[in-house]
Amino acid sequence: MERLLFDLSIAIERGKENETSPYPPDLKGKPGAYEFTSRLLEMNCPPDTILKQGMMPGMDRIGKKFADGIVFIPEILIAAKAMKAAMTLLKPYFDNGAVLRKGKVIIGTVAGDLHDIGKNIVCMVLEGAGWEVFDLGVDVTKEKFLASLNEHPESIICMSALLTTTMREMEKSVTTIKQAFPQTKIYLGGAPLTSDFADKIGADGYFPDPHSLSKHLTGNL
Amino acid sequence: MINKTFRFSTESLLPDISLILIEMGYSIPLADHYLSDLINDTLQQVRKHTRVQAGFIMLPKDSIKTQSNILFENRLLFEPGSIIMSQLQNVTSLAVFLATLGSDFDLWIKFVQQIDMLQAFVIDTIGSLMVEKAVDLLEEQISMQAMIRAEKCTNRFSPGYCQWLVDEQHQLFHLLPADFDWVKLQPSCLMTPLKSISGIIGLGKNVIKIPYHCAFCDNKSCYRRLKNRKGQ
Ligand code: B12
Numbered sequence: 296m297e298r299l300l301f302d303l304s305i306a307i308e309r310g311k312e313n314e315t316s317p318y319p320p321d322l323k324g325k326p327g328a329y330e331f332t333s334r335l336l337e338m339n340c341p342p343d344t345i346l347k348q349g350m351m352p353g354m355d356r357i358g359k360k361f362a363d364g365i366v367f368i369p370e371i372l373i374a375a376k377a378m379k380a381a382m383t384l385l386k387p388y389f390d391n392g393a394v395l396r397k398g399k400v401i402i403g404t405v406a407g408d409l410h411d412i413g414k415n416i417v418c419m420v421l422e423g424a425g426w427e428v429f430d431l432g433v434d435v436t437k438e439k440f441l442a443s444l445n446e447h448p449e450s451i452i453c454m455s456a457l458l459t460t461t462m463r464e465m466e467k468s469v470t471t472i473k474q475a476f477p478q479t480k481i482y483l484g485g486a487p488l489t490s491d492f493a494d495k496i497g498a499d500g501y502f503p504d505p506h507s508l509s510k511h512l513t514g515n516l
Numbered sequence: 517m518i519n520k521t522f523r524f525s526t527e528s529l530l531p532d533i534s535l536i537l538i539e540m541g542y543s544i545p546l547a548d549h550y551l552s553d554l555i556n557d558t559l560q561q562v563r564k565h566t567r568v569q570a571g572f573i574m575l576p577k578d579s580i581k582t583q584s585n586i587l588f589e590n591r592l593l594f595e596p597g598s599i600i601m602s603q604l605q606n607v608t609s610l611a612v613f614l615a616t617l618g619s620d621f622d623l624w625i626k627f628v629q630q631i632d633m634l635q636a637f638v639i640d641t642i643g644s645l646m647v648e649k650a651v652d653l654l655e656e657q658i659s660m661q662a663m664i665r666a667e668k669c670t671n672r673f674s675p676g677y678c679q680w681l682v683d684e685q686h687q688l689f690h691l692l693p694a695d696f697d698w699v700k701l702q703p704s705c706l707m708t709p710l711k712s713i714s715g716i717i718g719l720g721k722n723v724i725k726i727p728y729h730c731a732f733c734d735n736k737s738c739y740r741r742l743k744n745r746k747g748q
Contacts, residue, residue, distance in 0.1 A: 320550045367541035369551060372634045407704025412640055415633065460682050460705045 296340055300349040303331035303381070307353025307423075310373025312380045318373050328353075328381040342388035343395070345381075346425060354378055354423030358506035368416065375419035382422075397425040397513065399450040401443045403435030405468060408461035413485060417453060420505035424513065437468040444476055451512065454498075456485040466496040473497055482508055518661060519693045521571035524653055526563040531645040533559075539641050551638070558638045562646075567618030570650045572611045572658055573693050574719070577665070582607045582718070593687060594716070597679035603670055603726060607718030611658045612691045613672075615650035616699050616712035617643055643711040651713050658717050668723040674715035675705075688714050 305311075310318050311327035326334075328350070335345050357374040360366045388394040400421050404414050411433045418428045429447065431439055435454075444450060452472060456462050462485075469481055480499045483492075493501035502508035531539075533555050534546045542549065581587040582604045586594040596604075621643055629636035655672055662669045676682035685705040692699075700708045707714065 317553075318550060364541075368637055369540060369634055372637060376634070407702060407706060409706060409708070409710060411629075412637060415629070419633075458676065458682055458704065458706060464704070 296335070296338060299331055299335050299338070300340070300344070302326075303328060303335065303345070303349035304353035304356070306331055307350055307374055307377045307381065308357045310357075310370060310377050312373075312377040316377075328377040329384065332381040332384045336384060342385050342393055346385060346394055350378055350381055351423065351425055354420065355506075355509075358420050358423070358509060362504045362506040368412075371416055371420065375416075375423055378419075378423045396427040399427045399429065399447050400453055400512075401429045401431065401440065401447065401450045402453040402455070403431035403440065404433040404455045404457075405461050405464040406434055406436045407464050408456050408458060409433045410455070410457040410485075413457070414455040417455065417484060417505040417508070420509055421453075421512075424509040426509075426512070435468075437464075437471040440468055440472055441475060444472065444479060448476065448479075450479070452479055452481045453508070454481065454483050456483075456488065459487050462487060462492065465498070469496050469498050482511075484508065517576055518574040519571070520657065520661075521569060521693065521695050522654070522657065524568050524570055524650055526566045526568065526646075528653065529566075529568065529646040529649040530559060530562065531642060531649065535645060536638070536641055539645055540637075554635060555638055555642075558635060558642065562639075562642060565620045565624040566646070567620060568616070568646075568650055569618065569696070569699075570613070570615035570654050571693060571696065572613035572654060572717075573691055574611045574658075574661060575609050575691070578608050580608055580610050580718075586610070594680075594684050596673060596675075596684070597681075599678045600673050600680055603673075604718045606720045606722040606724070607670060608720040609667070609718075611661070611669075611717045611719060612688060612715075613651065613654050613658070613717065614692055614696055614699060614712065614714045615647055615654055616707070616709050617647050617650075618711075619709045622708070622710050647711045647713050651715070655717065658719075662719050665719070667719045667721055668725060670718035670723055670725055672715050672717045674713060685714060688716070 306328040309322060311322045313327040313329040314324065316327055332345055354374060357366060357370060361371050385394055402414060402418055404411055418430050422428050429443060431443055440452060454465050454468060456465055465483060472479060472481060483498050483501045488501050490501045533552055536555055537546045537549055575588060579589050582601065584601060585592055625636050625639050628639060659669050673680060675684045675688060682705045685701055689701045699712060702708060
């Protein structure tokens with residue numbers, strides 16, 4: 296079982312979705328995350344163990360390699376796809392409460408900004424780290440963040456922006472959210488942002504890449 | 517006022533596979549890269565989704581004065597900051613340009629994103645390189661115009677780079693020719709279509725073109741600086 300869990304983590308890290316998937320080329324024809332997960336389930340391995348000792352370590356390793364500049368966005372996307380494939384098998388266990396997520400994250404690109412690839416990568420990495428992610432998409436107004444937070448008041452908020460002009464929109468959103476939900480943690484990211492800016496507008500932190508945010512969130516649990 | 521619009525062919529803008537891989541972060545050797553097939557397939561489809569439009573307007577000779585700011589007919593036009601202004605000395609006219617790949621390109625990325633994020637990222641990267649290339653071609657055209665007028669050109673500069681506030685996109689858009697009406701500037705200064713680049717090039721008889729390098733600017737997180745540091 297231990298061996299299979301390790302194989303699953305490698306399949307996720309390398310982005311091997313299933314037996315027929317073309318990536319990575321050196322694992323062509325070999326079983327992937329989907330097959331390892333179904334074998335583990337057949338062997339009655341607890342789904343929570345599959346998630347925490349098989350899937351999450353794989354995603355964590357690739358996220359770290361990305362943050363360290365060893366791999367690039369494609370490797371993250373491939374790994375996330377493998378993770379998603381394996382997750383479909385765990386869905387019933389999430390639904391019946393046999394597997395618990397770490398918590399909820401609401402994420403969106405702020406109003407006036409339509410960039411979403413960076414934000415989508417953050418979603419994938421956080422999902423891979425065991426969080427339930429509500430992606431509000433792009434051009435998200437402060438009202439939309441608030442409405443979602445009213446629905447899921449225990450959530451963490453993540454905001455993304457790519458232009459300095461839309462960073463100003465972040466300030467408005469952070470102020471509004473903190474007024475209504477002072478306890479809610481708000482984290483920021485995107486190319487032109489800095490920690491200083493996050494501090495200045497009263498957010499709880501800036502992270503340059505999804506892995507460093509994920510590490511921070513897990514450390515805070 | 518000279519006003520020119522070009523419809524560069526998709527083929528003239530297509531990047532080769534190694535350039536795409538380098539843009540994604542990979543370094544040499546790139547032969548037989550595992551993404552090559554996917555990139556190749558995607559490149560075949562680009563033409564269907566691209567409507568390139570690139571153009572510039574050249575403000576009249578001697579209509580521009582530069583000191584600490586850019587004045588057009590003695591009225592303040594742009595305040596690009598000291599880094600860019602140091603390169604715009606002796607400029608007496610400006611070419612204001614815009615290049616875009618069109619809205620279908622954005623829709624294509626959006627559509628593919630729902631099916632395959634990896635291919636969507638490949639398309640996104642190709643798009644960024646293509647619109648940059650369209651600006652390279654525009655720059656050549658602007659240099660030709662300058663030569664005809666026995667003038668020289670500066671480097672190109674875009675709002676949002678080197679301390680120049682992206683807010684000044686508003687002034688820039690006022691100057692664009694009417695056939696760019698369909699390119700919209702959002703109140704946030706975001707251009708739609710997304711794969712668009714705007715900017716200016718200075719012209720003048722006594723302009724000195726200084727090869728641009730990052731020492732001019734102090735933005736530590738700018739991607740051009742990070743890229744140069746990686747030796748790309
Ligand atoms: C490629 C690119 C372009 C392309 C395409 C843009 C696109 N995506 O469609 C083109 C060439 C068209 C372009 C145009 C322009 N660009 Co541009 N562009 C870039 C560049 C090089 C990369 C952006 C990108 O796609 N990155 C890849 C994605 C995956 O990264 P990302 O979104 O940043 O997300 C990552 C992290 O930031 C982080 N992250 C993101 N969100 C979040 C959220 C949280 C909570 C966390 C933890 C992390 C996180 O995780 C992601 C994965 O690591 C950046 C520079 C840079 N270093 O990022 C400039 C940049 C975004 N551009 C910039 C500018 C100014 C422009 C223009 C205005 C220039 C002009 N005048 O024409 C135009 C605007 C275009 C428009 N439509 O309005 C500036 C913006 C800053 C500013 N001054 O406002 C930047 C930052 C460059 C700079 N000066 O340093 N651009």
